[in-house]
Amino acid sequence: MKSRSEWLIGSLMDRHSELVVIGGCGHVGLPLAIVAAHAGRRTTICDTDANAVSLVMGGKTPFLEDGAEPLLAKGLASGRLTATTDPAVVGRADIVVIVIGTPIDEHLTPRMNVIFDVLREYLRHFKSGQLLVLRSTVYPGVSAKVQEFFDEKGLDVAGAFCPERVAQGNVIREFSELPQIASVFSERGLQGANNSFDPSRSASSL
Numbered sequence: 529m530k531s532r533s534e535w536l537i538g539s540l541m542d543r544h545s546e547l548v549v550i551g552g553c554g555h556v557g558l559p560l561a562i563v564a565a566h567a568g569r570r571t572t573i574c575d576t577d578a579n580a581v582s583l584v585m586g587g588k589t590p591f592l593e594d595g596a597e598p599l600l601a602k603g604l605a606s607g608r609l610t611a612t613t614d615p616a617v618v619g620r621a622d623i624v625v626i627v628i629g630t631p632i633d634e635h636l637t638p639r640m641n642v643i644f645d646v647l648r649e650y651l652r653h654f655k656s657g658q659l660l661v662l663r664s665t666v667y668p669g670v671s672a673k674v675q676e677f678f679d680e681k682g683l684d685v686a687g688a689f690c691p692e693r694v695a696q697g698n699v700i701r702e703f704s705e706l707p708q709i710a711s712v713f714s715e716r717g718l719q720g721a722n723n724s725f726d727p728s729r730s731a732s733s734l
Contacts, residue, residue: 546570548621550628550646553580553611556663556692557627559593559699565603573611574618584611595700618653625661627692640670647677656684661710663692675713688712 549561552573565571575581580590587601603609618624628646633639643664654660660678662671666689675687690710694702 545622546572546620547623547625548572548574548618550574550618550624550626550650551664552625552627553577553584553590554627554629555591555593555696556694556699557625558584558589559596559694559703560625560627560663561609562596562599562603563700563703565606565609566599568608571603571609572617572621573609574613574615575611576613578613581611581613592697593700594698599700615650615653618650619655621658623659623661624654625663627663630665640666640673643670643674644677647674651681654678654683654685659686659688661688661690663690665692671711672713686712 547561547564547569549557549564549571551557552561553575557575558573561571561573573581573584577590583590584600585604587597587604589596589600600609626643626646628642630639630642643662643666660674662674671687671689678685678687688710689712690708693706693709
């Protein structure tokens, strides 16, 4: 009988595993979701902006992104890509990617509390066995605190950090050209992040 870790690693390598991108209608999250769906992974965009979700579901991007709309249309038509404001979709994901903005305070210090506000908001939908990838811009130590957050809640969620290093408007092209760097806290997280963000796996034939 397979252990939970063996099952998760296998599911991440399987294109039938499901990806949910929180904050997925933004400049970083939407291209990522489009690329993942184009590679064959079932992908759901979860965003609080109902207008942006409506645009995406209509095959339109809320901003200019080279090559995005044709791939978006294909993803929607295939059924592999969808968008919603319903946070409950997190509960059916194998992989959850968080891509939200990190505003600054009056001292120009990033306000990391927004990350944990989102985690608390979605907490009831997370479950043990998932991989959580933080893709927002954060300072050193934040991803460790995210892992601690789930550990303290008693959830076996494997944390990973994969920084976004792309130029707005060229994200889809650069995702397939730039190496994706992931830091993790467990072997399970490493395997999952590798299979989720290896461009050779997830951005082929763009």
